[in-house]
Amino acid sequence: MSLVLDARQVAAIRRHGEADYPAEACGLIGGAVEGDRKVAVQLVPLVNQRTDSARNRYLIDPESFRRAQERLERDGLDVIGVYHSHPDHPPAPSAFDREHAWPWLSYVIVGVGQGRAGELKSWVLAHDRGTFDQELITSEERKVVWQ
């Protein structure tokens, strides 16, 4: 599968990463599946629940997830992915990311070096949980939107 993110959504994720620097920013990506593509429609920025080590950890607790999911469902959308920032680290998943990852969801990571957002990459957990594989991000205009 590939992930479709438009330029505005990419910019919003980068802005969120910069705003929360040096803490990790996080949020959910709502969207819909079209064939073999996950199409992002709406971003749900969330508050990082980790206060102990927000510089290198993020947490979206089940209550936040539930509320976001309910909101998206009202718009006919599903949670198709998660985004988070890696302050002063490259946008590659850590072992910690992998151990805590869900399958199928797109994990979009933006590196934020010295407060400036850099590269953005998307990753999907392999079914055997052994690796995180990079996923293609496309920015083509959406042809079909939800009902």
Place this chain on the structure above:
Amino acid sequence: MAVTVLIPTPLRPFVGGRDAVELEAGSVGELLDRLAGQHAALKPHLFATDGRLRSFVNVYVNDRDIRQLAQRETPVKPGDTVSIIPSIAGGTTVAEALPRLSHEEILRYSRHLILPDVGVEGQQKLKAARVLLVGAGGLGSPAALYLAAAGVGTLGLVDFDVVDKTNLQRQILHGTSSVGVSKLESAAARIHDLNPNVRVETFETRLTSENALDIIREFDIVADGTDNFPTRYLVNDACVLLDKPNVYGSIFRFEGQASVFHAKRGPCYRCLYSEPPPPGLVPSCAEGGVLGVLPGIIGSIQAMETIKLILGAGQPLIGRLVLFDALKLQFRELKLEKDPECPVCGAHPTVTELIDYQAFCGIGAEPSYDGAEITAHELRDEWQRDPALVVVDVREPHEYEIAHIDGAVLMPLGELPDRLGELDGHHEIVTHCHHGARSLKALEILKAAGFSKVRSLRGGIDAWAVNVDPALPRY
């Protein structure tokens, strides 16, 4: 009628794309087992290898978290709705950059690996870490041993000394067979025996303003086990300039202190002590003595803090100074503030490169003692020719008890100014101490009081024992 299980999007591909599954079960545990039984590919995502529900898998029965109910035993009945709700966690530290552990290492570190705060990733971080120990002595010994045992991948050691028998009472890195051998050679052999996975990089040199930046730059963390103020300020300033954490420890007789100085996150050593004490005010271990276990405790604290910094676990000793009193067996903690006026880590630093730390600590500014010293052989010969010569022992009474020169008069340095009346300025006077340092201070006191025929025994009673009277014990 069955129980409805709501499946979140990430798990739908494993249940044929459905968002809900109907199942018969009496409890949550049974329900999840049936779910995983029917859809085997789901299992690794719901359960960890030990069979427990993964920490990020949350299960709700009719909107209530089973953690607040009876966990897996929570009963379910037909008509209930069970939701699987993700929590999502993650964070930095790029796994791909961390070294793998061999089977031997996995076995060796098994007690670490089962600790939730260490685990495989933590052990890999230890393996990837590069720690520099300044000094392979009292503090460096336990720190090096524990860091090597813990699996720190690379240990750098700076020292230029050889192992002396008087070191063995506390410097447990070295053994009797290493006396006379360079400390680095001795340390490297011991570390290799303890843990051959550790790479030891040795720097057989005194740390100086010329080489400190080049040496420290190559390491992640510095553990300062120095025994003198110039090197301590040098290590501090170099760490501030290079933005490295400096795990500090120091000891004196029965007391010790420790802290972690990392200017980016808290105060540095200069925020605590902006100026060094006047030279000679604080005696070294050789002059003041030290209980051998004490560096074991403080050096172990340094090892612990170093490991915590590597793992990112717990609260580091940043902004706190721990004071340890061995006689009372008491730990106290002082809160340290960053000094905004600090000359090296403050808002407007005046120290922006390494300076002359000997001069900064007032060392080298002492008067010259040319002609004011006498060797042990010269003293023996002169004393035979002139029995009226007075030898003044300025050490402490308990040192006198260990060994003394027959015929010497005991006048501890502290008492000397009050006991000048006991000395006759017409006779030749020779002062001595243990190694020759306090004796020079006595010389100054005597000269200032008008005595002109005074000299100091170079090398103190130790030189006397080596060159003149081998029957005396050395200490």
